[in-house]
Amino acid sequence: MNQNVINIESKFACFKDYWSPRVIAELNDYQFKLVKAKGKFVWHTHQETDEAFIVIDGTLKIEFRDRSVNLNPGEMFVVRKGVEHRPIAQDECKIMILEPKNVINTGDSGGELTASNDIWV
């Protein structure tokens, strides 16, 4: 439970691994998480919740089955619950995610990119 000022860039400097969310803050039963993205993530769906992506640095593509969107720094997108999606970053991209506690990064897909949950930085 962080009750100090949180500097987002400083928090990104504390870890290097890709697709491994780090929690930086909680708001009620939600968490702000930082992710370093590079390459293709897995197609997955969160059946129980929306998921917000805010790009801090770099470019994030989010593919859907019928379209895709590109997010640049200062841009955000909310993936609605139940909508299958796949994040892709051609080059390293820094993202802030907001979603409820206990959401698994790979949703209902699992696999080797499934990260430990609730790791704070």
Place this chain on the structure above:
Amino acid sequence: MNQNVINIESKFACFKDYWSPRVIAELNDYQFKLVKAKGKFVWHTHQETDEAFIVIDGTLKIEFRDRSVNLNPGEMFVVRKGVEHRPIAQDECKIMILEPKNVINTGDSGGELTASNDIWV
């Protein structure tokens, strides 16, 4: 219900009034709101929810009864529910707030700075 890419800076360009939150996105029953701040807000408390402040541009001071914090661009802070606080911006400051829908900006204090709720931009 915005299902396009949301450019935060472009949204800030759509309004000028201070202390008047504009909704830019919803995540489940939460809302992302943009606020242009200048001057002193009122002391107030949200008894029912935490409130996250993310500074996009400028400097925001948040006073508490026993201390204060200064937030610069790229910094964030979560005010816990029930904690009395007063935001202050000496110069114009651009803030993104995250909190549940239907939260009133002046909390339990009311007064002339109470803004209309759920105004989208």
